[in-house]
Amino acid sequence: MTNPITRRALFAGGASALALGALAACSSPGRSSGRATGGATGTVSYWLWDSNQLPAYQAVAKAFEQQNPGITIKITQLGWNDYWTKLTAGFIAGTAPDVFTDHLTKFPQYSDLDVLYELDELEATASIEDADYQSGLAQLWKGQDGHRYGSPKDWDTIAMFYDKKAMARAGVTPEQLASLEWNPDDGGSFEKMVAHLTVDGKGRRGDESGFDKNDVAVYGISANGSGGDGFGQTQWSPFTGSTDWFYTNKNPWGNRFWYDDAGFQKTMSWYYGLAEKGYMPKYGVFSTTTGPDVQLGAKKVALSFNGSWMIGTYANLPGLDIGIAPTPVGPVGHRASMFNGLGDSITKQAKNPEAAAKWVAFLGGSTAQQIVGRAGIVFPARPEGTDAAVAAFEKRGLDVSAFTRQVEDKTTFLFPVTRNPADVQALVQPAFDDIYANGKPVSTLTAVNDQVNTLLQLT
Missing domain, CATH: 3.40.190.10 (Periplasmic binding protein-like II)
Known part of the structure; x- marks a missing residue:
């Protein structure tokens, strides 16, 4: 790949x-x-x-x-x-x-x-x-x-990859990672964990006095762009999905997007705010070719959100003992993952x-x-194919239940399918990039949302 x-x-x-x-x-x-x-x-x-x-x-x-x-x-x-x-x-x-x-x-x-x-x-x-x-x-x-x-x-589906040895050194257990919850007000136990896992150049953690957000050696969570080029699948969709927000009025073939929703915009402000606090890399800290897996492999981040298609890539990272944790539980009481x-x-x-x-x-x-x-x-x-894959991963010592439980527990939401996806993306991506890279307010998505809806309703 x-x-x-x-x-x-x-x-x-x-x-x-x-x-x-x-x-x-x-x-x-x-x-x-x-x-x-x-x-x-x-x-x-x-x-x-x-x-x-x-x-x-x-x-x-x-x-x-x-x-x-x-x-x-x-x-x-x-x-x-x-x-x-x-x-x-x-x-x-x-x-x-x-x-x-x-x-x-x-x-x-x-x-x-x-x-x-x-x-x-x-x-x-x-x-x-x-x-x-x-x-x-x-x-x-x-x-x-x-x-x-x-x-x-x-x-x-989506989950969080981490290095078991690094987590042990930080005093964090797999059970703690599996029980994290978040909310858009204070970030919940998830944000507290991300802060604790963030370390500045002088060894101070993000939850300690004197932490320098402008001199970060290890970020708590990886960066993967703004998410504007694909519905935030490996970036913010586990958070927006766990508020029961969805992209369109129906799926497939919705003709109205909901990027103007106040709850969605509050979630996005919290998410991009992690970079402002120093817990997540800002735009430009890593090159666009330095993906979340590379960031974890270089020990520059502690938690790396990514899709199940990347299991083998993470498992082959040299010098790491890979663990996989589920996405955090959201404010409506369940975790969530895009199902694509x-x-x-x-x-x-x-x-x-x-x-x-x-x-x-x-x-x-x-x-x-x-x-x-x-x-x-x-x-x-097919379910029988899924079972064969789970058994193959188990033989390699990999517990992939963080991915499969989302399907078993029905905490997934399907990929949004609309007409004219290229035209939708041409409108949406620059707006999300502007928020992440240039600090534009999340409220700017409202005007873009109106443009996208006009486009869909005219076609």
């Missing part, structure tokens, strides 16, 4: 948005009707971006080819920074893959541009059932027209769509999901 920090949280903004405009001019003028036909033979090209998962999917391809001797799978792995640019260019040039790993911030515009197959058009994928996957994941891949554009692949998932989509450029559909159906099936689960990289979308 070339840029795992933003794996779940990147929209097609800027130049990519312009490319999508060009793509609109090249896309087919109308949707196809009826199921595609054609013998399921030949080579199916498949793209993914996560290098950590490449070996697992090579094993999946081998198992598929054994069951389907007339089909060969050709896998291409591209780094995250190149993946979407090359995919969009491929749609325009006619060189897109047959099947690709898709993202919830992308498929709404790709489906609008008519470059994706409706999976219910294709025989092998027409029978995908929502109930076969973790609750809610499959529904997110249905467009406003009711058609499915992606087959669920995996899921993720990737999917596999078929492009209208697929040379043999029925062969591609067989591959996608296999990817979402029990056999493939258990192969991926046993690799111990991510949590596959």
Whole structure:
């Protein structure tokens, strides 16, 4: 995974948005009707971006080819920074893959541009059932027209990574980390813990007299940007979610955002205030390529919020004994995590769509999901795949219950899916960046919220 920090949280903004405009001019003028036909033979090209998962999917391809001797799978792995640019260019040039790993911030515009197959058009994928996957994941891949554009692949939640040895030196137990609570008034026991774990250049902790917030050696909590580029998934969403606030009026396909909500803005003021107090790095302390995992590995932070797709990365950090704690309980009495998932989509450029559909159906099936689960990289979308992943992590001595309990306890909220995500992001991201980087008041989100809602209601 070339840029795992933003794996779940990147929209097609800027130049990519312009490319999508060009793509609109090249896309087919109308949707196809009826199921595609054609013998399921030949080579199916498949793209993914996560290098950590490449070996697992090579094993999946081998198992598929054994069951389907007339089909060969050709896998291409591209780094995250190149993946979407090359995919969009491929749609325009006619060189897109047959099947690709898709993202919830992308498929709404790709489906609008008519470059994706409706999976219910294709025989092998027409029978995908929502109930076969973790609750809610499959529904997110249905467009406003009711058609499915992606087959669920995996899921993720958010938790806090830490170094067990460092916590022991600070006199902090796993039980204490697991019982933290927060509120937007004084931060609760969570803020007290973050203050205690923050240490200045002279060895004074953030909860001790004389602490110098302008000379911090170890921050209590890691930085990961403003969160404006992806709904704050690994930044502030565990806090806003645990107030029972949600982004839009409905999900999927909400047409009104709630960034103007007073409770949300109070939470954001508290969150960004952690940087002002010296407990969280301010903008620019670390480069944009120094992610939360690198910060923890360099022992510059004590707690590192991140997604379950990063478990293996943290576990491989040299010299650290990694522990994982759940997100803190919020003011309404429960903890919370965004529940997100990737999917596999078929492009209208697929040379043999029925062969591609067989591959996608296999990817979402029990056999493939258990192969991926046993690799111990991510949590596959099917429960049996999740169980295989949990067992694989346990064999490595990793307790991942902080991630899975959110799903078991139903303390998750689904990733918000809207139309025109690139345009929404183009409005929202600069506003959040201005708050975190330039100290603009959180109240500036109100005007931006009005712009976003106008955009959504006009489309």
